[in-house]
Amino acid sequence: MSEQSRTILVRCSGRDRPGITTGLLGVLANSRAELYDMEQVVVRERLTLDLLIGVSEGDDVLKELLFHAWERDLQLDFEAVEPVSSPTSLARAIVTVIGQTLLPEALAAVTGAIAAGGGNIDRIDRIARYPVVAYEFVVVDGSIDAMREALVAAAGDHGVDVAIQRQSLERRAKRLIVMDVDRTLIQDEAIELLAAEAGCQEEVAAITERTMAGELDFVSSLEERVAKLAGMPVDALTRVRDQVTLTPGARTFVRTLHRLGYTVALVSGGFTDVIEHIARELGIEHAEANRLEVVDGQLTGRIQGPVLDREGKARVLRQIAEREGVPLEQTVAIGDGANDLDMLAIAGLGIAFNAKPLVRAHADTAVSVPYLDAILFLLGIRREEIEEADAQDPSFEADGLLPVPGVPPV
Numbered sequence: 001m002s003e004q005s006r007t008i009l010v011r012c013s014g015r016d017r018p019g020i021t022t023g024l025l026g027v028l029a030n031s032r033a034e035l036y037d038m039e040q041v042v043v044r045e046r047l048t049l050d051l052l053i054g055v056s057e058g059d060d061v062l063k064e065l066l067f068h069a070w071e072r073d074l075q076l077d078f079e080a081v082e083p084v085s086s087p088t089s090l091a092r093a094i095v096t097v098i099g100q101t102l103l104p105e106a107l108a109a110v111t112g113a114i115a116a117g118g119g120n121i122d123r124i125d126r127i128a129r130y131p132v133v134a135y136e137f138v139v140v141d142g143s144i145d146a147m148r149e150a151l152v153a154a155a156g157d158h159g160v161d162v163a164i165q166r167q168s169l170e171r172r173a174k175r176l177i178v179m180d181v182d183r184t185l186i187q188d189e190a191i192e193l194l195a196a197e198a199g200c201q202e203e204v205a206a207i208t209e210r211t212m213a214g215e216l217d218f219v220s221s222l223e224e225r226v227a228k229l230a231g232m233p234v235d236a237l238t239r240v241r242d243q244v245t246l247t248p249g250a251r252t253f254v255r256t257l258h259r260l261g262y263t264v265a266l267v268s269g270g271f272t273d274v275i276e277h278i279a280r281e282l283g284i285e286h287a288e289a290n291r292l293e294v295v296d297g298q299l300t301g302r303i304q305g306p307v308l309d310r311e312g313k314a315r316v317l318r319q320i321a322e323r324e325g326v327p328l329e330q331t332v333a334i335g336d337g338a339n340d341l342d343m344l345a346i347a348g349l350g351i352a353f354n355a356k357p358l359v360r361a362h363a364d365t366a367v368s369v370p371y372l373d374a375i376l377f378l379l380g381i382r383r384e385e386i387e388e389a390d391a392q393d394p395s396f397e398a399d400g401l402l403p404v405p406g407v408p409p410v
Helices: 020-029 063-073 104-116 145-159 188-199 200-211 216-228 233-242 251-257 274-280 310-324 339-345 357-362 372-378 383-391 394-398
Strands: 007-014 035-043 046-055 075-080 090-098 120-128 133-140 162-165 175-177 263-271 286-295 299-305 331-335 349-353 363-368
Touching: 007 020, 007 063, 020 035, 020 046, 046 063, 063 075, 090 104, 090 120, 090 145, 090 372, 104 120, 104 145, 120 188, 120 372, 133 372, 145 162, 162 372, 175 310, 175 349, 188 200, 188 233, 188 263, 200 216, 200 339, 233 274, 233 331, 251 263, 251 274, 251 372, 263 274, 263 310, 263 349, 263 363, 274 286, 310 331, 310 339, 331 339, 339 349, 339 357, 349 357, 349 372, 363 372, 372 383
Parallel strands: 175 263, 175 331, 263 286, 331 349, 349 363
Antiparallel strands: 007 046, 007 075, 035 046, 090 133, 090 162, 120 133, 162 363, 286 299
């Protein structure tokens, strides 16, 4: 390209249909123009295509592009721009915004928080429209710490979930998901279901609430609650197991992770009699929990062996990661209570799911919508990709479980 050349940004817009990009590139191919960059987006069948080209003096390519567009009912705009873009840092971050609805004022607060941290939005992409709405912002420059602080404030003000992660190979290479069970994978607290069988549900629930909020020591409070179950027949465990309700989106979450080759593990302060049954049902590879002691067909009111507490959960995460050959940076931990804090801290990504304020404050990010599969959006997985995989899975279709737009999956 000669010194007399100009750099032109060509913006094409119109109703999308096959052949538009091919036609415009064909015009360029028959000219002396150089193509420096291109980007295209389609929203509701309306296309916007940007072409950054270099045009030599005397080249009629702009006229040829205009004529080509006119014949095809397309609109073209030309803008002369600087030959070289201003230098931009290679530092990139991904900001994910999730909400039951995302109103303009909430999104304005999010984008304002990005700007307040010195970030510049390079791309915006909607990755889900149900059962929640989710957008992904690609951000260049700025301070991740400063943006995170501003984003947390914006999320709190507008009741949405916002996560910021550095765009890197580690984000794309997560391989192990370790999650809590009670109030995370399932909607229940197993100890409270057992307490209902024993007639002391309200008393046990009050202790559980204070424990998950970090007000009581987990080990002593679990021992206190389990002691109230002494004398209960062991068949009560089967009845409780049958009462458990999975969190909406749990099956979709686990099914999608398995399709992508993730290892999934359950690490619970609950009980093996409940957890292992759920793991078998969902095909989950690892399940660790506390074991209730049984003598002569009755619960003794004691835990058999050491209690799996806060430190124990982190230890199990490390052990599973080592067994599977997965670096901690490529792990994700999910939980809701104070006894999850240590495993959330050591994982590559710690997610507080519908968690207590203490847990949300210490996790890398928080998800507050009631759908477990919304976590997939933090991993860069789009709703359309999930649906397509389900539609192509004969066993899934045979079960009659194909998702219906607008209806939350299970």
